[in-house]
Amino acid sequence: MTTVRIAGATLTHFGSHPDRTGRDLFAEAALGAREQAGVPRDDIDEVAYGNFMGELAERQGHQGPIMAEAAGLNCPATRYEDACASAGVAVRAGVSAIRSGRADVVLAGGMERMTNQETENTTEFLAIAADELYEVRAGMTFPGAYALMQRAYMNEFGGEREDFAHIAVKNHDHALPNEYAQYRSAISVEDHLDAPMISDPVGLYDSCPITDGAAAVILVSEEYAAEHALDAPVAITGTGQGGDNIALQDRTHLNRTPATARAADEAFADAGITPDDVAAVEVHDCFTVAEVLALEGLGFYDPGEAVTAARDGETTKHGSLPVNLSGGLKAKGHPVGATGASQITEMYRLLTGEHPNSEYVDGRVGVTHNAGGTVASAVVHVLEVDA
Amino acid sequence: MTTVRIAGATLTHFGSHPDRTGRDLFAEAALGAREQAGVPRDDIDEVAYGNFMGELAERQGHQGPIMAEAAGLNCPATRYEDACASAGVAVRAGVSAIRSGRADVVLAGGMERMTNQETENTTEFLAIAADELYEVRAGMTFPGAYALMQRAYMNEFGGEREDFAHIAVKNHDHALPNEYAQYRSAISVEDHLDAPMISDPVGLYDSCPITDGAAAVILVSEEYAAEHALDAPVAITGTGQGGDNIALQDRTHLNRTPATARAADEAFADAGITPDDVAAVEVHDCFTVAEVLALEGLGFYDPGEAVTAARDGETTKHGSLPVNLSGGLKAKGHPVGATGASQITEMYRLLTGEHPNSEYVDGRVGVTHNAGGTVASAVVHVLEVDA
Numbered sequence: 037m038t039t040v041r042i043a044g045a046t047l048t049h050f051g052s053h054p055d056r057t058g059r060d061l062f063a064e065a066a067l068g069a070r071e072q073a074g075v076p077r078d079d080i081d082e083v084a085y086g087n088f089m090g091e092l093a094e095r096q097g098h099q100g101p102i103m104a105e106a107a108g109l110n111c112p113a114t115r116y117e118d119a120c121a122s123a124g125v126a127v128r129a130g131v132s133a134i135r136s137g138r139a140d141v142v143l144a145g146g147m148e149r150m151t152n153q154e155t156e157n158t159t160e161f162l163a164i165a166a167d168e169l170y171e172v173r174a175g176m177t178f179p180g181a182y183a184l185m186q187r188a189y190m191n192e193f194g195g196e197r198e199d200f201a202h203i204a205v206k207n208h209d210h211a212l213p214n215e216y217a218q219y220r221s222a223i224s225v226e227d228h229l230d231a232p233m234i235s236d237p238v239g240l241y242d243s244c245p246i247t248d249g250a251a252a253v254i255l256v257s258e259e260y261a262a263e264h265a266l267d268a269p270v271a272i273t274g275t276g277q278g279g280d281n282i283a284l285q286d287r288t289h290l291n292r293t294p295a296t297a298r299a300a301d302e303a304f305a306d307a308g309i310t311p312d313d314v315a316a317v318e319v320h321d322c323f324t325v326a327e328v329l330a331l332e333g334l335g336f337y338d339p340g341e342a343v344t345a346a347r348d349g350e351t352t353k354h355g356s357l358p359v360n361l362s363g364g365l366k367a368k369g370h371p372v373g374a375t376g377a378s379q380i381t382e383m384y385r386l387l388t389g390e391h392p393n394s395e396y397v398d399g400r401v402g403v404t405h406n407a408g409g410t411v412a413s414a415v416v417h418v419l420e421v422d423a
Numbered sequence: 424m425t426t427v428r429i430a431g432a433t434l435t436h437f438g439s440h441p442d443r444t445g446r447d448l449f450a451e452a453a454l455g456a457r458e459q460a461g462v463p464r465d466d467i468d469e470v471a472y473g474n475f476m477g478e479l480a481e482r483q484g485h486q487g488p489i490m491a492e493a494a495g496l497n498c499p500a501t502r503y504e505d506a507c508a509s510a511g512v513a514v515r516a517g518v519s520a521i522r523s524g525r526a527d528v529v530l531a532g533g534m535e536r537m538t539n540q541e542t543e544n545t546t547e548f549l550a551i552a553a554d555e556l557y558e559v560r561a562g563m564t565f566p567g568a569y570a571l572m573q574r575a576y577m578n579e580f581g582g583e584r585e586d587f588a589h590i591a592v593k594n595h596d597h598a599l600p601n602e603y604a605q606y607r608s609a610i611s612v613e614d615h616l617d618a619p620m621i622s623d624p625v626g627l628y629d630s631c632p633i634t635d636g637a638a639a640v641i642l643v644s645e646e647y648a649a650e651h652a653l654d655a656p657v658a659i660t661g662t663g664q665g666g667d668n669i670a671l672q673d674r675t676h677l678n679r680t681p682a683t684a685r686a687a688d689e690a691f692a693d694a695g696i697t698p699d700d701v702a703a704v705e706v707h708d709c710f711t712v713a714e715v716l717a718l719e720g721l722g723f724y725d726p727g728e729a730v731t732a733a734r735d736g737e738t739t740k741h742g743s744l745p746v747n748l749s750g751g752l753k754a755k756g757h758p759v760g761a762t763g764a765s766q767i768t769e770m771y772r773l774l775t776g777e778h779p780n781s782e783y784v785d786g787r788v789g790v791t792h793n794a795g796g797t798v799a800s801a802v803v804h805v806l807e808v809d810a
Contacts, residue, residue, distance in 0.1 A: 037524055057556065082664070091478040095559070097551035098506040101669045101799040112664035112685075113800070114512050115504040119485040125501050129516065136523035137424055138662070164484035169444065172482070275525070277469070277499035282488045298499075412488040413500070 039258040039423070040131045041268040043141075044073030045381040047251035050369030051218045052151040056248070058087075058094060059106035062147040065252040065374075066107035069143065073254035073266065080254075081139035083113035084130040086123030086146030087373035089161045093153055107143060107252075117373075119165035120322065122146055123251065124376025124406030124415030128275045130255045131417075140260040145252030146378075148371035158246050162372070165409040167283040178322070179243060181284060181410045183235040186325035188290035190237065193340030197237050199347045200324040201228035204241045204366055206352050207321060211363025213392035218247055218369030242324040247369035251378035270384050274307025274418030276300060282412040293411040296333030300416045303403075304335075307418035311335045315399025316386055317357065318379040320407040320414075321364040327351075330405050331359065334416070353396040361386055361393040376406035376415060387421040426645040426810070427518045428655040430528075431460030432768040434638035437756030438605045439538040443635070445474075445481055446493035449534040452639040452761075453494035456530065460641040460653065467641075468526035470500035471517040473510030473533030474760035476548045480540055494530060494639075504760075506552035507709065509533055510638065511763025511793030511802030515662045517642045518804075527647040532639030533765075535758035545633050549759070552796040554670040565709070566630060568671060568797045570622040573712035575677035577624065580727030584624050586734045587711040588615035591628045591753055593739050594708060598750025600779035605634055605756030629711040634756035638765035657771050661694030661805030663687060669799040680798040683720030687803045690790075691722075694805035698722045702786025703773055704744065705766040707794040707801075708751040714738075717792050718746065721803070740783040748773055748780040763793035763802060774808040 046068030048061050062085075070077070083104040091097045100113035116126040123146030130144035150158050163172045166181060189195065205225055211217035223241060231240040261268045278298030281287055304310065311334065319334070321327035331342040336357060345351055351359035362368045362382035365375060383402040385391035402419045433455030435448050449472075457464070470491040478484045487500035503513040510533030517531035537545050550559045553568060576582065592612055598604035610628060618627040648655045665685030668674055691697065698721065706721070708714035718729040723744060732738055738746035749755045749769035752762060770789040772778035789806045 083666075088484060089478070091476070091484075091551055094555060095551055096555040097475060097478075097504065098553075098669060098796050098799065100505050101666045101796070102554065104666055105668050105673070110666060110668070112666045113505075114516075114664075117484065117502040117504055118487055118500075129501075129519075132516075132519050132523040132525055135525070136519040138519055138522070164478055164482055166485075167489065168481060168483040277501075279470075279488045279491055279497060279499045281492050281497070282485060286492070409485050409488070412485065 037135050040134050040272045041256050041258060041261045042253055042270045042272065042384050043075060043256045043261065043266045043268045044069035044254040045384040046072060047216050047378045047381045048249050049216050050247050050249040050371060053248040054152055058090065058147050058149045059102055061149065061248060061250040062103045063106040065145055065250040066143055069252040069254045075141055075254055077108055080109055080111055080141050080143050082111050082133060082142050083109060084126040084142055084144040085113060085115050086126040086376060087115055088117060088119055088122050088148060092161045094149060118413040119408030120372040121376055121406045121408035121413040121415050122373040127253065127377055127380055127417065128277060128415055131272055131275045134255060134257050140257045142255045143252060144255055144377060145250065146374035146376060147250035148373040149248045150246045150371060151248050155246065170283045170285060179235040179238050182323040182325055183238040184284060185290050185410065186237050189325055192291055195343040198225060198229060199343045200242060201225045202346045203324040203327050204228050207360050207364040207366040210353060210361050210393060211367035214363050214368060217363045217367055218245055219367045238323055244322045244365040244370040247371040249369060249371035249374050251374045251381045253377060253380050270387050270419055270421045271423040272417055273420045273423055274303035276302030276306060276416045278414045280412045282409055284410055292339060293329045293333040295411050295414040296330055296405060299414040300334045303416040303418050309401055309418055313401045314403050316361055316397045316402045317359050318362055318383055319359060319405040321360060321366050322370060334405060353393060358396050361396060379404040379406055380417060383419050387419060424522050427521045427659045428643050428645060428648045429640055429657045429659065429771050430462060430643045430648065430653045430655045431456040431641040432771040433459060434603050434765045434768045435636050436603050437634050437636040437758060440635040441539055445477065445534050445536045446489055448536065448635060448637040449490045450493040452532055452637040453530055456639040456641045462528055462641055464495055467496055467498055467528050467530050469498055469520060469529050470496060471513040471529055471531040472500060472502050473513040473763060474502055475504060475506055475509050475535060479548045481536060505800040506795030507759040508763055508793045508795035508800040508802050509760040514640065514764055514767055514804065515664060515802055518659055518662045521642060521644050527644045529642045530639060531642055531764060532637065533761035533763060534637035535760040536635045537633045537758060538635050542633065557670045557672060566622040566625050569710040569712055570625040571671060572677050572797065573624050576712055579678055582730045585612060585616060586730045587629060588612045589733045590711040590714050591615050594747050594751040594753040597740060597748050597780060598754035601750050601755060604750045604754055605632055606754045625710055631709045631752040631757040634758040636756060636758035636761050638761045638768045640764060640767050657774050657806050657808045658810040659804055660807045660810055661690035663689030663693060663803045665801045667799045669796055671797055679726060680716045680720040682798050682801040683717055683792060686801040687721045690803040690805050696788055696805055700788045701790050703748055703784045703789045704746050705749060705770055706746060706792040708747060708753050709757060714746065721792060740780060745783050748783060766791040766793060767804060770806050774806060
């Protein structure tokens with residue numbers, strides 16, 4: 037089975053782009069990745085594209101061929117959807133397409149346009165990632181769902197809202213030098229605690245923002261990279277995906293995410309690594325508690341320990357395991373259907389020394405973690421430089 | 424690379440099921456396929472699920488994990504979306520997942536629930552498969568788009584509405600013994616010509632109906648089938664996908680479907696077959712002209728010839744190339760996100776002698792063709808029995 041390499045990886049600025057269409061945004065990322073890779077357009081075998089809520093927010097389905105066209109391509113194109121894990125799933129599909137032999141070169145990425153809607157609409161649209169019959173009809177939206185998860189965590193393991201504040205403070209700090217980030221502004225623990233409560237204990241600064249943006253990566257087979265003498269030092273050596281019941285009521289624990297653990301087990305085994313090998317991690321911190329649950333699900337911390345690690349600074353850029361050096365969903369932004377690909381792009385930049393925070397990466401293995409809903413879907417990738 | 428085999432393949436009745444949820448429908452198909460295959464639930468590595476308009480029609484995204492749960496599974500699950508080609512793409516993803524080595528057993532299928540909406544809504548929801556910026560805003564819906572394609576075909580190649588009527592008459596005839604079909608009623612050429620015009624030259628009987636339904640197949644690796652002594656005589660030996668510009672205005676011809684040709688080239692090469700090897704075909708006849716364009720795109724007829732073949736009876740059950748022995752989208756029904764998987768199921772039944780129309784299949788190779796939008800996406804599969 038061939039090794040899959042990254043030949044190019046870019047993203048747009050994450051933020052509010054009301055004047056730009058979705059195809060504009062994806063084209064920018066895709067053309068950037070194509071230019072970086074130096075791959076002729078006719079060599080691209082397929083487009084693997086993530087988008088979550090475009091059917092509602094833009095009244096546009098069938099975005100695969102639209103985005104292929106926007107990227108200047110005339111090739112098979114498919115949309116992958118697992119809520120906010122859509123682009124992670126698209127990247128995983130690209131890896132499998134190359135490993136299966138059906139493709140040598142895949143453009144994988146995602147796009148979401150969210151700020152063209154009223155916040156109320158966006159909240160309602162995002163809620164379709166939860167169970168319509170058993171959760172949404174009862175009034176559940178995602179801040180409420182993650183509030184239940186954080187409350188269950190605090191009930192079992194302790195911890196205060198202030199402990200979670202450290203995660204938001206850290207991710208805002210990490211985003212400061214990142215030109216693509218939505219928020220490049222420092223916040224303090226006091227700012228976090230003084231901010232409006234959204235759904236107790238989830239406050240405004242526990243929550244990621246609403247974002248427009250796109251990201252794209254060019255994946256190539258080892259053989260293609262060698263034949264064309266591509267500069268592709270980073271390989272995706274592991275991919276894994278996990279699933280879970282979609283409704284919280286069907287879970288045995290609200291404060292554990294077994295889908296993440298399953299995805300990590302598969303990806304780490306695929307790459308032949310252990311958590312100890314990992315130098316940097318990008319996790320799906322749609323809420324601060326989500327970062328905690330992700331780090332525990334990935335096996336970096338035992339249940340109940342990751343919030344302590346955050347408070348103790350272990351996951352800052354100066355800590356033993358830098359988490360979300362990009363700024364994470366919290367500060368870099370979260371265009372939901374693009375996030376999984378943007379994590380791959382950011383990890384690529386971190387590992388190749390092109391990221392302003394690359395200096396904090398002490399090692400050659402990075403892990404990305406993308407989740408959908410209340411982690412009913414999770415996708416994990418292992419990236420290695422000079423592999 | 425392993426050969427991918429079908430261990431089970433079922434569908435629900437296609438028709439109007441206003442009293443059943445989407446998960447009810449998919450569970451019926453999935454449990455049927457599981458039972459037929461005799462595969463333990465823990466052996467199923469992933470669910471590849473097609474759905475097109477559920478975000479609008481059911482306000483439910485993230486249906487992958489929901490449908491895995493409905494099927495009694497706790498495994499990774501992803502939704503694939505390429506408009507009406509969604510389930511074809513899902514089956515193709517399942518094939519690649521097994522060929523890539525990431526899975527041994529995949530449950531692939533799709534579901535769509537459409538009759539819970541007013542027809543007006545359904546038409547509007549289906550329109551999101553077209554280009555929102557350049558087609559839908561101008562008032563384009565699918566009967567109109569296919570009317571343009573049929574008009575362009577008639578202008579270049581001749582043919583009358585009566586010639587196209589033969590396709591509808593044939594597909595209704597084929598559906599008569601099919602217990603899963605939405606319409607088991609014969610129609611005549613006169614019925615077709617007397618029926619209301621929808622969008623000239625597309626009349627009511629040129630158009631497929633609005634349908635609820637689901638279909639599922641269990642795909643297994645050759646090795647898994649052998650190890651577990653499964654009865655799996657049909658292999659999927661070829662898979663291909665093609666893309667095209669989504670808006671008709673960007674095509675060089677309105678009466679040709681190059682995405683189908685690209686998908687067929689890839690699938691036939693993958694299987695090592697030519698059109699001459701094929702004993703039966705299931706094509707995407709959302710409108711009668713779509714069947715014509717599909718047969719020409721697949722290489723069974725030269726441009727301008729397939730409508731003549733229909734008039735001459737070559738594609739009936741008694742003809743040289745039986746097309747849509749299931750009844751096709753026209754008479755079997757078209758639950759859009761399930762159709763691609765239902766074609767695989769019907770071809771499996773046809774090849775294994777389990778279909779009431781199996782007697783008309785003279786050979787061991789069948790081809791399925793699933794299209795999205797005005798064929799901006801196309802997926803082709805080659806199935807072989809005793810391969």
